[in-house]
Amino acid sequence: MRFQKNSFAAMSLAGVLATIAGISIVQAGNSHVTYKAELSPLNSKTTGSDARGEATFAVSGSQLTIHVSAKGVPPNMEHLQHFHGFAKGDRMSRCPTARDDTNRDGIIDIVETEPVAGTTMVPFDNDPVGMSMVNDTFPRAGAHGSYSYEKTVSLKALEAAFTKKFSGQKLDLGRRVVFLHGFPASTKLPATVASLDDVPAQVVLPIACGAIKKVRD
Numbered sequence: 001m002r003f004q005k006n007s008f009a010a011m012s013l014a015g016v017l018a019t020i021a022g023i024s025i026v027q028a029g030n031s032h033v034t035y036k037a038e039l040s041p042l043n044s045k046t047t048g049s050d051a052r053g054e055a056t057f058a059v060s061g062s063q064l065t066i067h068v069s070a071k072g073v074p075p076n077m078e079h080l081q082h083f084h085g086f087a088k089g090d091r092m093s094r095c096p097t098a099r100d101d102t103n104r105d106g107i108i109d110i111v112e113t114e115p116v117a118g119t120t121m122v123p124f125d126n127d128p129v130g131m132s133m134v135n136d137t138f139p140r141a142g143a144h145g146s147y148s149y150e151k152t153v154s155l156k157a158l159e160a161a162f163t164k165k166f167s168g169q170k171l172d173l174g175r176r177v178v179f180l181h182g183f184p185a186s187t188k189l190p191a192t193v194a195s196l197d198d199v200p201a202q203v204v205l206p207i208a209c210g211a212i213k214k215v216r217d
């Protein structure tokens with residue numbers, strides 16, 4: 001009996017050690033995860049430019065580094081950029097196509113992106129944790145229509161701000177999409193083009209989109 005008891009204890013201990021080892025392996029695996037979105041142009045006929053680029057999200061331990069590089073965007077202006085997603089349930093977002101121009105005015109506006117991509121979630125501005133969707137700290141494209149943005153944030157702080165705003169949601173980068181926004185202020189638009197609140201439509205119109213995918217862990 002004593003032998004059985006001891007061997008049981010030994011087995012339990014082995015199990016605990018294996019579990020601990022298992023956890024540490026999982027944690028090591030999760031401490032470096034990279035997600036990427038290849039950004040393709042949207043509304044390029046109207047902007048007259050082929051905005052494209054790449055967004056990466058690198059998780060390293062407790063930090064998230066967001067990097068966006070964009071080319072061919074309307075020059076000499078600020079470009080709002082965020083990831084968008086569904087604030088309820090676990091639906092995957094996708095980038096809109098010409099078919100999602102539901103009012104057929106030739107432009108996919110921000111309201112027309114919502115049925116397929118969801119709502120504006122996290123800004124890539126000077127303070128992503130601040131969760132401000134429109135401000136003047138987003139990157140500015142230079143004269144050649146390109147920019148590069150990089151910001152490292154505390155993953156914990158971002159997750160907390162995110163869950164506070166979108167109750168019951170996790171970041172879940174793998175089912176979100178990245179949008180770059182911003183037409184030149186001088187762009188003439190049909191009256192059917194919708195905006196958000198009192199923001200000029202040109203500021204929020206999407207110019208590029210890409211679905212975020214996990215590339216490495």
Ligand SMILES: [Cu+2]
Pocket residue numbers: 080081082083084120179180181
């Ligand atoms: Cu956006």
